[in-house]
Amino acid sequence: MPSSPALSAAGVVRRYGAVTALDGVSLDVQAGECVALVGESGSGKSTLLRAFNRLTDPDAGTVCVSGDDVRQVDAVRLRRHIGYVPQDGGLLPHWTVLRNVALVPSLLGQPDVEAVASRALELVGLSPAEFGARWPHQLSGGQRQRVAIARALAASPRIVLLDEPFGALDAITRSDLQQVFASLRARTGFAALLVTHDLHEACLIADRIAVMRAGRIEQDASPREVVTRPATPYVAELLTRSHVRLEWVS
Amino acid sequence: MSGRRWRGVAVLLIAVASATAAGAQGEAPTGTVGRRPVVIGSKPFGESYLLAEMFAQILEARGHAVTRRFGLGGTEIIFPALRQGDIDLYPEYTGSGLLVILKAPPEPDPVKVFDIISREFRSRFDVRWLPPLGFENTYAMSVRTEMADRLGMRTISDFARVSRDMRAGFTADFIGLPDGLPGLRAAYGLDPGTVNALAPAVKYQALLAGSVDIIDAYSTDGLLGRYPITVLEDDRRFFPPYDAAAVVRGALVREQPAVVAALGELSGRIDVVRMRRWNERVEVNGEEAARVSRDALIEMGLLADAARVAGPAAGGGEGGGTSLWMYLWSRRAELARLTARHLLLAGASLLAAVLVGVSLGLAVSRSRLAPTFVRAVGGLQTIPGLALLAFLLPLLGIGFVPAAVALFLYSLYPIVQNTVTGVQEADRGAASAADALGMTARQVLWQVRVPLATPVIMSGVRTAAVLNVGTATLAALIGAGGLGDPIVAGLALSDTRMILSGAIPAALLALAVDWTLGRVQHAVTPRAFRSR
Numbered sequence: 111m112p113s114s115p116a117l118s119a120a121g122v123v124r125r126y127g128a129v130t131a132l133d134g135v136s137l138d139v140q141a142g143e144c145v146a147l148v149g150e151s152g153s154g155k156s157t158l159l160r161a162f163n164r165l166t167d168p169d170a171g172t173v174c175v176s177g178d179d180v181r182q183v184d185a186v187r188l189r190r191h192i193g194y195v196p197q198d199g200g201l202l203p204h205w206t207v208l209r210n211v212a213l214v215p216s217l218l219g220q221p222d223v224e225a226v227a228s229r230a231l232e233l234v235g236l237s238p239a240e241f242g243a244r245w246p247h248q249l250s251g252g253q254r255q256r257v258a259i260a261r262a263l264a265a266s267p268r269i270v271l272l273d274e275p276f277g278a279l280d281a282i283t284r285s286d287l288q289q290v291f292a293s294l295r296a297r298t299g300f301a302a303l304l305v306t307h308d309l310h311e312a313c314l315i316a317d318r319i320a321v322m323r324a325g326r327i328e329q330d331a332s333p334r335e336v337v338t339r340p341a342t343p344y345v346a347e348l349l350t351r352s353h354v355r356l357e358w359v360s
Numbered sequence: 361m362s363g364r365r366w367r368g369v370a371v372l373l374i375a376v377a378s379a380t381a382a383g384a385q386g387e388a389p390t391g392t393v394g395r396r397p398v399v400i401g402s403k404p405f406g407e408s409y410l411l412a413e414m415f416a417q418i419l420e421a422r423g424h425a426v427t428r429r430f431g432l433g434g435t436e437i438i439f440p441a442l443r444q445g446d447i448d449l450y451p452e453y454t455g456s457g458l459l460v461i462l463k464a465p466p467e468p469d470p471v472k473v474f475d476i477i478s479r480e481f482r483s484r485f486d487v488r489w490l491p492p493l494g495f496e497n498t499y500a501m502s503v504r505t506e507m508a509d510r511l512g513m514r515t516i517s518d519f520a521r522v523s524r525d526m527r528a529g530f531t532a533d534f535i536g537l538p539d540g541l542p543g544l545r546a547a548y549g550l551d552p553g554t555v556n557a558l559a560p561a562v563k564y565q566a567l568l569a570g571s572v573d574i575i576d577a578y579s580t581d582g583l584l585g586r587y588p589i590t591v592l593e594d595d596r597r598f599f600p601p602y603d604a605a606a607v608v609r610g611a612l613v614r615e616q617p618a619v620v621a622a623l624g625e626l627s628g629r630i631d632v633v634r635m636r637r638w639n640e641r642v643e644v645n646g647e648e649a650a651r652v653s654r655d656a657l658i659e660m661g662l663l664a665d666a667a668r669v670a671g672p673a674a675g676g677g678e679g680g681g682t683s684l685w686m687y688l689w690s691r692r693a694e695l696a697r698l699t700a701r702h703l704l705l706a707g708a709s710l711l712a713a714v715l716v717g718v719s720l721g722l723a724v725s726r727s728r729l730a731p732t733f734v735r736a737v738g739g740l741q742t743i744p745g746l747a748l749l750a751f752l753l754p755l756l757g758i759g760f761v762p763a764a765v766a767l768f769l770y771s772l773y774p775i776v777q778n779t780v781t782g783v784q785e786a787d788r789g790a791a792s793a794a795d796a797l798g799m800t801a802r803q804v805l806w807q808v809r810v811p812l813a814t815p816v817i818m819s820g821v822r823t824a825a826v827l828n829v830g831t832a833t834l835a836a837l838i839g840a841g842g843l844g845d846p847i848v849a850g851l852a853l854s855d856t857r858m859i860l861s862g863a864i865p866a867a868l869l870a871l872a873v874d875w876t877l878g879r880v881q882h883a884v885t886p887r888a889f890r891s892r
Contacts, residue, residue: 186799200793258793
């Protein structure tokens, strides 16, 4: 039996009043694959991401997760099986680091959630003994994002959505976290959809890049293909503006 | 005394739940003829206290049990209280009965006025006017003698001609009532350039200091003869006669005729010279109303010399030489009782407001109607205190329950407002991430939004609590007791120590409540934020 894609959008339209955020978008993410959604603010990339865990519902088109139409699935159950990392980390400020990481396993009623959370913390390079009892406000920005990633992965989801996860970090921290993320994916093999405005990051992490503009996908191809053969003048312009270098994809 | 009061308070607390109980309260005692204490009220100014105290003492001397509910705020509060049976009798003035209560046209003839009000009060309200006490206390429009001489001013008409350039300092009653400024405006064309609302206790000082040019004094004011002040002649006979008399519930007249007979001993016995002298002892010399009343009754031969003074007003320290702290110390038992009462009043209303306000706030916070709702609750806040009390009076009468209801309504706003704001503003990022990771809406509310909002909600509760402790002093005007009692009485009797004996504990209470709730706020703040 051919396995269905981890994430699949077909002809998705989403309007906010007079603004069309998604204008008939189709995109597949295969199991174990990492796809980067690249584009400027307002291009619709976050809206598309949020359609997969039903933080937004499309006006038209179909959205499927692991082959199931998301409208047929209970939103709360769906979300518990999809990892999610927002830009600001979204840690609950009144919970300790360990309790934050244990959130989804506890929601799923898993046993021994503290041990599960401790292992997840170790995965992102934070010692549970040192960081487990801290409050989020006692962490650096990079540490907070590591905790957010640990929280997204704690229940071992097969799919993870990341919305500009490293966007607010300084260059060195960002580079560290990109490597952590890449090695985690290599180890656990989850499918990932990553929203970013950083083409360099997309080239580094993703297997495929989908360039979005005004609610449409301009090009959907491997990083190498995008960099060497931009499909539209807009993609070419984006490459120039991002000072893309060939060695990023070699 | 205090034990019985406390049981009463407990009963009233239960009655908060069913507001209707208060309405029934006034009717219930009709069956228990004879044994029920006669409840005597007074308005919040010196002469009213004195007369009410005389009523009380002569009744006590004739063997009747008496309950004093003095300082009830204004005709619009005290007369409905009488009609409802919250009080049995109080001293009133015939002119006020005619113009303010009956809203009848002015009438200069005292005999005709008494005739009209006797008839109308009996048929409309089942209330009786006892024969007048013998003196009139009319409005005495007063100016500085120096100014009157300089401008050759003798009559109200003289003043009216130049009133545009004058500043008036009138009591709030006078500014609004038909027998006050509105009537004067119509009768004389008197229209002062500025009108300041002044408390009775300060109007003479304001006039003498030149802050205002005319005040509405009363013809029996003890201060009138002591200062260089000229009373303008009412040359158009605008003010109706204001003969003082007791007004009594018809039911009491039927059930306890002996009470009416005892009060009748005072009829025609008090002339304006005597009354002014007694008022002066209270208002100028700072003597206690109970003592002056006793002396007055003795002077009129209605009380034997050895008769003892009873009642709360008599329990104070002796003489003016003791320090404020000695005075407070000597009244400590009374002040403790008033403080407890005050705390109960503010606390019960706050508790109800927290339960209702937080629930409502949580219910509407996620809805689009939230701003509209918060504005509507805020609208309650803008109703002036006395207006709200007067509005509640026909429903709930006077006393603890209506005061608690009014305080409850006032404290809703800061609590609802802070609950809504706290829940809406609580770390949007955290709430939306919790949502995205699969918390149910209920879990997001109770595990994320509410804990994060708690410090904001608690600061609303603190605001409401401190406001409540302050506003609860107004409750004395409808006989709810508490630390407002000595404040209202002290203002009426120009007794600064008495005012402070209520104001200082009230201020300390506000500080203590704020401090205590600050500790509670600390305790309910999620641990993560405490060390910041």
